[in-house]
Amino acid sequence: MEAEELRFGSPPRTEVRFPGTNGRRSVSGSSRENLPDPVETGVGYHDVRVLWRMATRLPRRGRQGP
Numbered sequence: 001m002e003a004e005e006l007r008f009g010s011p012p013r014t015e016v017r018f019p020g021t022n023g024r025r026s027v028s029g030s031s032r033e034n035l036p037d038p039v040e041t042g043v044g045y046h047d048v049r050v051l052w053r054m055a056t057r058l059p060r061r062g063r064q065g066p
Contacts, residue, residue: 003048008041023059028052 016028033049
């Protein structure tokens with residue numbers, strides 16, 4: 001996500017879930033530019049960029065578990 005200006009009226013609530021079948025391994029991560037963690041409400045942040053990545057490994061066919 002990119003924004004020239006970003007302002008929060010209330011604290012953001014974030015959550016990441018990976019619902020689905022068992023046997024897969026998933027990871028995720030994010031990086032921010034010009035956006036602190038945590039953000040402050042009412043403060044304007046400029047030239048903001050947030051990258052979010054997710055990777056998952058699926059089990060082989062006919063095989064259960066990791």
